Amino acid sequence: MSNENVPITYKEISAQAEAIKAAWEQLQKQSDWVNRYIGNEKYDEVVFIGSGSSYYQSITMAATFRKWTGRSASAQPSSDIFLIRDATLARDKRILIVGVSRSGESHEVILALESVKGLPHIDTCGITTHETSTMFGMTECLLSPLGKEKSTVMSKSLSSMTFMMQAAIAMASGQDAYLQELQTVLELDEELVKASDTIIKEWVAAHDCNKTVYLGLGALGGLALEACLKLKEMTYTWTEAYGTLEFRHGPKSIVDSGTLVCLLLSESTREYELQVAREMKDYGAQVLLITAKRGDDTDFADLVIEVGGAKVSDEARSVLYLPAVQYNGYYSAMKLGLNPDDPRNLTQFVQI
Template sequence: MKEIMGVHTYREISEQPQALKEAYEEALRRKEWAETYLGDAEVQQTLFLGSGSSYYQAITMAATYRSWLKRPATALPSSDLLLIREQVVLEQSRTVAIGVSRSGESTEVVKALDSVKELPDWRLAGVTCYAESSMAKLGDSLVSKLGAEKSTVMTKSLASMIVGMQTAIALVSDRSGEHLQELDQLVQAQEERVREGEQLAQAAVSARNFDRTVFLGMGAMFGIAEEGCLKLKEMSNTWTESFGTLEFRHGPKSIVDQHTCVIVLVSDRSREAELKVAREMQDYGAYVVVAASAAGEDTAFADAFVETGLVGGSDEARAVAALPFLQYYGYFTALKRGNNPDEPRNLTQVVLI
């Protein structure tokens, strides 16, 4: 019997709307959690800790925290806190350390949190898909139950954990109503984003035989660009790179040619500058995909356009809207290369050391 490749990955990408809705509603019910771990203005450093995809979503979470709460936050690889703590944090500061892990069992994040649990003025928390996990036992955790997955690669889990954390951040923001409204709009629109993302990704993958794909983004979108890069690499065994959008012009753009796909995740705040980079890459021969809140005359040049919506809303809230396209892009590239997205080479769902 012929193997059906990628059945779990495909299904889990398509299940994002339900997972996002559940994570959003669960976070709304956990307002006390938000007030305890995110709402204390006396906290001097808030850390979002993860490994791999969980680190990339931590980047988006930290960017959201800084933008919406106007207080410092840092995303760190879990191993940095575990192994080189004195280089990356201030131990004597009043701190909230939030572990980010789909399984809640990743060795690095569990050991990192365990290594600081006795420090004075440190509180531990987490966000995961498994309420009974080791990480959740170390620190009170937000849980995205419908984010749980069979696949090795993270798709709906990552999107739902970001939305859950963003909802918690919104609850303690001075502009709570505004941010909650845009997150609600995001959740309601995600079914359309999934449907459109599948169609656009299939078309982009079929357009050319790409030797390389580059993902570009800034701020909250940079974490999503990093994640898009990893999804393609994991599923298709393709060498990809991700950069800050304008940073790509400082040397790395030398790799761009007609066999390159450049995907630019545009922030409204920096739209003009980022689209200028996108046009420049197209001039070098690249196939350019632009993801932005809405199409306009300034995006007409793009070879493909991905709408992320929330026109007039925040870049942070719309970040997750680009994920279905990015995940399907990795999925269809894998199938084109004869790889099974459900069985990425050398990988397991939980990384233990």
């Protein structure tokens, strides 16, 4: 296939290492943003908001913020801010809302930010890939300069914005160790993207399933939801995501020989999560593990993808899990004869 005939989605998944590096360099230019906003301890809580993929990466951002700073943070769907704010946000706290939007035009994010304008206990900021967007013009935003995408489904934009916000959180924490971990991730990402491409292409070609379940905890829980969405957007197939141990409480009843269970494995919870994966294997599922490192404890799995970064925290390793799950959506769509650049019923951002 000539380069001009390669789907845009594939090109953008494959370009995420470059986008992440550019986001890192841009953050050095915007480091004062950190001090004014998420690093400012006048806020009792930081609330990350988004819609769809942007909400799922908000979950990862909030989990990272809580772990690395020890301060209060949450992730909320942007619609909940303007529709049911009193049921979503505390009224007796000083709150910073961080809007997350690839395009900077998501109507729900814009409406959310507008709805809190002028409230004395709430300030806003954001992160986007478009410096000419509505959100960029209405509140001060971090900018992922190479995160811009032509594709409908998010890939390099999500990876680069997640990484950029985590780097900002590392700065806010005052812990140089976290910044060093993210530098390690930068060094690993380019080769990992290439390796994930080859591994997932071969896996999808050789295996079939009628349903897929993604599992993860903490920061990786948000990415499990995102992985689920990528596959659903590009292939229209049945897929769900759960907190790893929560999957055992009822939902595991759907597991059979046609099920693929993909676990985004945390090192800090490795033993418990692998118990769940082994149980699903016993029920007949195909098991795919994405992990910092393989070991004797992962030999039961049908496929193990090492993402490296065993010496960095689960949170810092987050974006290293994304190439495999993004390529899984892409290659699964191609196997079904679908066009990942033109997913059914979808547009780049939703208008209401």
